[in-house]
Amino acid sequence: MKLIAILFLCTTLLTSLAQGDQQQEFDCNDEDLLKAVDAALRKYNDGSKSGNQFVLYRITEGNKTVDHDVFYSVKYEVKEGNCSIQSGKPWKECDYKESEQAATGECTATIGKRHRDRDFSVTTQTCHVTPAKGPxxxxxxxxxxxxxxxxxxxxxxxxxxxHAIQHFNNHNNHSHLFAVKEVKRAQRQMVSGWNYEVTYLIEQTNCSKENFKVLTPECKALPNGDTGECTDLAYMDPRLRIASFSQKCEVLSEKDFLFSPNLNCRGCPKEIPVDHPDLKGALSHSITKLNAENNATFYFKIDIVHRATSQLVAGTKYFIEFTARETTCSKESTKELTESCETNKLGKTLRCTADVYEVLWENKIETTVKCQSPGKKQLKPCVFKGQPRDAGAEPTSES
Incomplete structure (x- = not known):
């Protein structure tokens, strides 16, 4: 019987999308990562009724999203092994077939791990397999x-x-209506309908309950207004009605800011509306800087501005939080980002912060942009190599 000594070789393949981006990389021997990929590959092999099992070749991409539950999104490559599906052997005990006779493939999978369980469940997986001779x-x-x-x-x-923001506005004693500011994280599950778990930020608007029963387009975020965070559990039935709902919110009252030293400080950073005209130049410099420093094939475009502050110094300093989304304009065919470049709804998104320093009378502009994928930690690519050895042989130090 042959056993496999598993060797993982790590190389830095995923590059920073912007200079200064602080990446957190996982070791290739991360136990949960290996278990997640193992679950995905076993799921694929179990779906085959004949032929040989596939063996892991390497993990090329991956990220980890951590909340109440953990989700791995991975891309990995496989090669056909010499163990048949009917053999019942785990793929780790199989060796690769000769290259000329072996099929190869690439799979993209999402694997979840419930915080209460030790098992991994494959939520989605797509594999493209190329037989030795065939399409x-x-x-x-x-x-x-x-x-x-x-x-x-x-x-x-x-x-x-x-439904969530209406429920909150109807069941609190605040004088003004609140609006959803930003969705921080969300999960859903298909049952007879859908189960949702959503965590989001809320912000006070300028619409008082005395004059407005519900939110309207006139209701805008109130600078220095109250803010909060809510987590909701909702069940939507097959008729797309909210049949069950629970909510937990925490609101930070404006009275917490009454004695803030920054309120009357002219040289301190101050919140400004995200649609403030003075932000247009700073936003333009930020997205230009992002596109110049990342190595993506397509240009990115600012999708949502979440927060902005300005500070009077010898000039003006802006701090901006925004989400950028990939567009349909490639850098090969287009010289620069233009208004005609539309966002790609299925493209990548980046959560970014920008520091912009402007001294207009000196024609001086300094911009620093840092971006990362929202809620994700990047993984180092890992290369798997099967090294068969005879039964009873002692493993080498390299193994």
């Missing part, structure tokens, strides 16, 4: 009953958020 074969798997992380806010989450 590419694609297989897809989706666990409809598993909990899925929501990376970008879809339209079907809007009814939940509208």
């Amino acid at each position: 590419v074969v694609t297989s897809e798997y989706e666990c409809h009953g598993c909990v899925h992380p929501i990376i970008t806010v879809p339209h079907d989450l809007d009814p939940v958020l509208r």
Whole structure:
């Protein structure tokens, strides 16, 4: 019987999207990462009724989203092994077939780990396999009953958020209406309908309950108003009605800011509206800096401005938090980002902060931008190599 000594070689393949981006890399021997990929590969092999099992070749991309639950999103490559599906052996005990006779493939998978469980569940997986002689074969798997992380806010989450903010406004004693500021994280699960868990930020608007029963387009965020965070559990039935709902919110009252030393400080940073005209130049410099310093194929465009402050010094300093989204304009075909470049709804998103220092009378502008994928930690790529040895042989130090 042959055993496999597993060797993982790490190389830095994922590069920073902006200079100064602080990445947190995982060691290739991260136990949970290996278990997650093992679960995904076993799920793929179990779906085959004949032929040979596939063996892990290398993990090329990955990220980890941590909340109440943990989700791994990975891309990994496989090669056909010499163990048949019917053998019942785990893929780790199989060696690769000869290269000329072996099929190869690449899989993209999302694997979840509930905080109460030790087991991993594969929520989605798509594999593209190229036989030794033949066309590419694609297989897809989706666990409809598993909990899925929501990376970008879809339209079907809007009814939940509208119900949530209306529920909050109807059940608090505040004088003004609140609006949803930003979704921090969300999960959903397909049952007979949908289960949602959503955490989001809220902010006070200028609409008083005395004059407004519900939120309208006239209701705008109130500078230095109250803010808060809510976590909601919602069940949407097959008719798309909210049939069950629970909410927990914490609001930071404006009275907490009454004795802030920054209130009457002319040289201190002050919150400004995200649509303030003075921000246009700072935002333009920020996205230009981001696109110049990242190595992405497509240009990014500012999608949402979450927060901004300005500070009077010898000039003006701006601090901006924003989300950038990939556009349909590639750097190869377009010289620069233009208004005609549309955002790609399925493209990558980046959560960014920008520091912009302007001295207009000296025509001086200094910009620093830092970005990262929201709620994610990047992984080092890992290369798997099967090294068979005879039964009873002692492993080498390198193994």
